[in-house]
Amino acid sequence: MAVAGTLTAALALTGCDRGGNTDLGLALSTMNNPFFVGIKKGAQAEADARGLHINITDAQNDPTQQINQMETFTSQNVKAAIINPVDSDAAVPAVGVANRAKVPVISLDRGVNGGTVGSTIASDNVAGGRLAAKTLAESLGGKGKVAFLEGQPGTSAARERGRGFEEGLRKYPGIQVVARQPADFDRTKGMDVMTNMLQAHRDLTGVFAANDEMALGAAKALGGRSGKDVQVVAFDGTPDGITAVRNGTLTATIAQQPELLGKQAVDWALKAAHGEKLPQSVKVPVVLVTRKNAATFDGG
Known part of the structure; x- marks a missing residue:
């Protein structure tokens, strides 16, 4: 003992x-x-x-x-x-x-x-937002009308990704953000917000969603247009998001390492x-x- x-x-x-x-x-x-x-x-x-x-x-x-x-x-x-x-x-x-x-x-x-x-301890959200802007702009050949699905208001991640995205787009004057709205990092809300945006902006050619869940909701609202005539860039790198990139539903995702x-x-x-x-x-x-x-x- x-x-x-x-x-x-x-x-x-x-x-x-x-x-x-x-x-x-x-x-x-x-x-x-x-x-x-x-x-x-x-x-x-x-x-x-x-x-x-x-x-x-x-x-x-x-x-x-x-x-x-x-x-x-x-x-x-x-x-x-x-x-x-x-x-x-x-x-x-x-x-x-x-x-x-x-x-x-x-x-x-x-x-x-x-x-x-x-x-x-956090991902470099500002750098990720810039990378998302570059990726989306290049996938559109430097011109087009895009929508921005913002994350949950009041979170630093949402603010920083938005800031990086806005900074990145300054290099691409041919890209016009015609709609932006929070969807709270939620898949169902992402689908609803995207559905409403499409009613006012049927000529959208690109979407940046500040996380994979919102992007997947947006892709559902876009249907067969997602990843084809509407390029969709996401953020997170979740298993569902990466699978959607592999099958072409999403154009790209900025992967964090949770x-x-x-x-x-x-x-x-x-x-x-x-x-x-x-x-x-x-x-x-x-x-x-x-x-x-x-x-x-x-x-x-």
Whole structure:
């Protein structure tokens, strides 16, 4: 028993990544989206590899739920918390819960517009938006009328992708954005928004949707035109999105790496728990997926 006690004490002193005392909390905005399911998978795999217990919750796109979930994490004495905000402003009170409990916070995929956050782990959304603009413009030969399906208002990801897309299009004066509207990163809403846009703009030749789910909804509304006389560029690189690129329904998707995002969030949360000084942001690269290289990606 004395030997067992000595071993237990030794493990407790070796640091967070050996398991033992350390638990993490991960508050996801939703799990009703393949991208966030991928983040969950990556985070869980990394936690398992390190022998950690991680409590992963689903806010179902309700920012109030994230406040409650952060309260649960602090009551569980987690060493660090990770939040994937439903809304960058509305997440501030949730972060405040952790700040008051002196629990380090890492923001994942979307930034938080207040409170103290150790680091934000996210894809390079601005660069991805620029790449989407370039890809769509080149697929249209530098001219055409396009629609922009924006993401969920209030999220940094939606703002940054939109900013990058607008910046990228400045190089292509022949491309005209004739319609833009949020569809909340949702497939059904993407279909509804695209249906309404088509009533007013039957001569559309291109679409940029700020995630795969909206793009797939738009493709359904476009029917046989999608990927043919209407080029559709998406963002995320989910299995369904990549399959649609392979079969020609989508022209391309800007692929994030959700499992890598989840893995890195756990890694940086552990660093925060150790009290390490962290960079303000960590950018994970995005990758262009077209029909030529789609087969090399998971989900293809």
